[in-house]
Amino acid sequence: MNSKHAALSEKFIADEPRTNWHDETLWFVREKRDKATHGLPEWEQLREWASQIKNHTLSNLNAYLTEFEEKAKANGIKVHWAADAQEHNEIVHSIIKKNNIQKIVKSKSMLTEECHLNDYLQEKGLEVVDTDLGERIVQFRKEPPSHIVLPAIHLKKQDVSDTFHEHLNTEKGNNDPQYLTEAARQHLRSKFIEADLAITGVNFAIAETGGFVVCTNEGNADMGAHTAKVHIACMGFEKIIPKAEHLSVFLRILARSATGQAITTYSSHFHKPRPDQEMHLVIVDNGRSRQLGRADFKNSLKCIRCAACFNTCPVYRRSGGHSYHTTTAGPIGSILNPNLDMKTNADLPFASTLCGSCSNVCPVKIDIHEQLWKWRQEIVKEGYVSSDKKTAMKGMSYMFSNPALYRFVGIIGRWMMRNFPNLLKSKHNLWFKQREMPEAPKKSFRDWYIDHQK
Numbered sequence: 001m002n003s004k005h006a007a008l009s010e011k012f013i014a015d016e017p018r019t020n021w022h023d024e025t026l027w028f029v030r031e032k033r034d035k036a037t038h039g040l041p042e043w044e045q046l047r048e049w050a051s052q053i054k055n056h057t058l059s060n061l062n063a064y065l066t067e068f069e070e071k072a073k074a075n076g077i078k079v080h081w082a083a084d085a086q087e088h089n090e091i092v093h094s095i096i097k098k099n100n101i102q103k104i105v106k107s108k109s110m111l112t113e114e115c116h117l118n119d120y121l122q123e124k125g126l127e128v129v130d131t132d133l134g135e136r137i138v139q140f141r142k143e144p145p146s147h148i149v150l151p152a153i154h155l156k157k158q159d160v161s162d163t164f165h166e167h168l169n170t171e172k173g174n175n176d177p178q179y180l181t182e183a184a185r186q187h188l189r190s191k192f193i194e195a196d197l198a199i200t201g202v203n204f205a206i207a208e209t210g211g212f213v214v215c216t217n218e219g220n221a222d223m224g225a226h227t228a229k230v231h232i233a234c235m236g237f238e239k240i241i242p243k244a245e246h247l248s249v250f251l252r253i254l255a256r257s258a259t260g261q262a263i264t265t266y267s268s269h270f271h272k273p274r275p276d277q278e279m280h281l282v283i284v285d286n287g288r289s290r291q292l293g294r295a296d297f298k299n300s301l302k303c304i305r306c307a308a309c310f311n312t313c314p315v316y317r318r319s320g321g322h323s324y325h326t327t328t329a330g331p332i333g334s335i336l337n338p339n340l341d342m343k344t345n346a347d348l349p350f351a352s353t354l355c356g357s358c359s360n361v362c363p364v365k366i367d368i369h370e371q372l373w374k375w376r377q378e379i380v381k382e383g384y385v386s387s388d389k390k391t392a393m394k395g396m397s398y399m400f401s402n403p404a405l406y407r408f409v410g411i412i413g414r415w416m417m418r419n420f421p422n423l424l425k426s427k428h429n430l431w432f433k434q435r436e437m438p439e440a441p442k443k444s445f446r447d448w449y450i451d452h453q454k
C-alpha cells in the first residue's frame, strides 16, 4: 500500500499559509459547535437518544423501509430502489428522459456525489447546475467538494473571485463577499427559473408518515423543488427514522454539530407532490447492506453527515479534504470507504492519530476511532499493506514486547538524536519528513520516574 493520502497531503501542505488558514478556519467551526452544545444542559441526553434511535432503526431496517415505502406511495410519491450507483444514475436518467427534460438544478446531496451523478448526466448531454453556493463554486472549478458541509472550504475569497470572474464575468480582483454572493444569487436565480427538474438529497425520511426532510442554509433545495415540475429526492437507506417526533432530536443535534447554529435555516418537510408535480424518491444501497453485515462497522451507518468529526480532526484540518481521494473525506469517510473498496481505500484508516476527538464530538456516538483501528487490522489481514510496513510493524511488535530491548533502543535513539541528528532527518525517515526534530531528552521517562520516586 502506497499511501495516496500522504502523497496528496504533501501537495496541500506545501502551501503553509493556506494550510494554517484551513486549520484555523475549521477549528473556529469546531469552537462554534462547542459553544452551541455546551449551552444545552440536555446535550448528552440528546446524543444518547439519537444514538439509540439510530441503533434501533438499523436493527429493524427492513420493517421501517417497508413502512416508509407504503406511506410514501400512498402520498403519491413514486418510490424506486437502487442496488448500486449505476442503478441510481440510470433511474434518475430514465425519469429525466421520460419527461423530456434538458435543464436540471441540484441541491447538496452527498449520495449523488458518491454515485457521480453529475458526470453521468453530463455525459448524456444534460445540464446539471449545483445550487448550493459552495458546490457551484467547486463545480465551476471542476473540483470535487472537499468537505461535506462546507464544500469549498479549501478556497479563499480571492480564489472565488477569480472563479466568478472567469465564469460569471464579475469584476477582476473584486473579492467583496457581498458582491460575489449577489453575483451567484443572480446567476442561480436564472437557473432555477429555467430548470424543469430539481434533484435534492434527503436528511431524514420518516417511516411513520412517508415524508422526508431536507435541511439547507441557503433555501436552494426549496427553490428548486418548488419551481420545477419534477422533483427527484435521492437517499441512502440509512436516512430512515421511525417517527416524526424523532426529528426533534435530530434537528437539534444536526445544526449545532455542523455549524454551531441552533437549527438549520431551512428544514423543509416534503410529504407529497403538488397537483401539477411529479415527486420521485430513489432509495440507494450502494454497499450499505454490506456495511450493515459487518458487526464492527455497522454503526457507521448512524452518521447524519454533520461533519463535526472533520472539523475536529487534526489530520483532516491539516491535510485538506481532497487528500482523502473519496467523496466523503475525514474520519467518517475513512471508516465508510474501505467498505466500498478496501484495496483502493486501504490508506484511509491510517490517516488518523487515533486521538478519539472524532468519537467525542459525534452527535450519534459512533465509535469512529475504534473503527479506524479495527479497519487497520482488517486491511493488514487482507494483505493491503506494503511489505516494508509489515516488516517494520513486526520489528516494532518484537521490540515493544521486550522491555530490555526497548530500553536499549531508547538509549541508542537518544544518542543518535544528540550526535547525528542529520542522519535521522534524512529523506528516508518518513516520520520526520514534515516535522521538527525534537530535542533528545537527557533520560527516558522510565528513568525520570524512578528517580522521582526516590
Ligand code: SF4
Pocket: 257, 302, 303, 304, 305, 306, 307, 308, 309, 310, 332, 358, 361, 362, 363, 364, 365, 366, 368
Ligand atoms: S460520524 Fe458523527 S461527527 Fe462525523 S459526520 Fe457522521 S454524525 Fe457527524
